[in-house]
Amino acid sequence: xxxxxxxxxxxxxxxxxxxxxxxxxxxxxxxxxxxxxxxxxxxxxxxxxxxxxxxxxxxxxxxxxxxxxxxxxxxxxxxxxxxxxxxxxxxxxxxxxxxxxxxxxxxxxxxxxxxxxxxxxxxxxxxxxxxxxxxxxxxxxxxxxxxxxxxxxx
Numbered sequence: 001x002x003x004x005x006x007x008x009x010x011x012x013x014x015x016x017x018x019x020x021x022x023x024x025x026x027x028x029x030x031x032x033x034x035x036x037x038x039x040x041x042x043x044x045x046x047x048x049x050x051x052x053x054x055x056x057x058x059x060x061x062x063x064x065x066x067x068x069x070x071x072x073x074x075x076x077x078x079x080x081x082x083x084x085x086x087x088x089x090x091x092x093x094x095x096x097x098x099x100x101x102x103x104x105x106x107x108x109x110x111x112x113x114x115x116x117x118x119x120x121x122x123x124x125x126x127x128x129x130x131x132x133x134x135x136x137x138x139x140x141x142x143x144x145x146x147x148x149x150x151x152x153x154x
């Protein structure tokens with residue numbers, strides 16, 4: 001059952017041009033945490049998020065091009081969070097926090113107050129409290145917001 005859910009959202013992300021195949025790790029918590037790729041070393045780090053946040057679904061993925069180059073450029077050159085000025089981002093995401101490392105210690109304080117975090121040189125972490133649809137929509141929104149910000153700024 002979980003594998004079917006994982007594949008549905010991976011296919012949606014690929015189909016929407018958000019990721020390339022093999023660049024996403026999805027996690028769902030029920031009695032235990034199930035992972036789309038249980039051998040991925042990031043599972044250990046990201047499992048701590050389920051223990052410290054009120055979440056049951058998580059996506060950690062490196063966006064496809066051109067999103068990844070744009071997002072990583074903005075992350076590398078930001079001082080603090082990325083602050084797109086489009087209405088949707090200001091209303092639903094507020095800002096886009098950036099962390100330097102893929103560690104629970106870096107992510108937990110950010111994700112207590114935001115729906116996503118951009119991890120420099122790695123990708124985007126998003127979560128949901130109810131279903132995998134929530135982190136999927138947030139992931140898509142982060143990609144779009146960064147795309148708009150980049151072209152608005154430059």
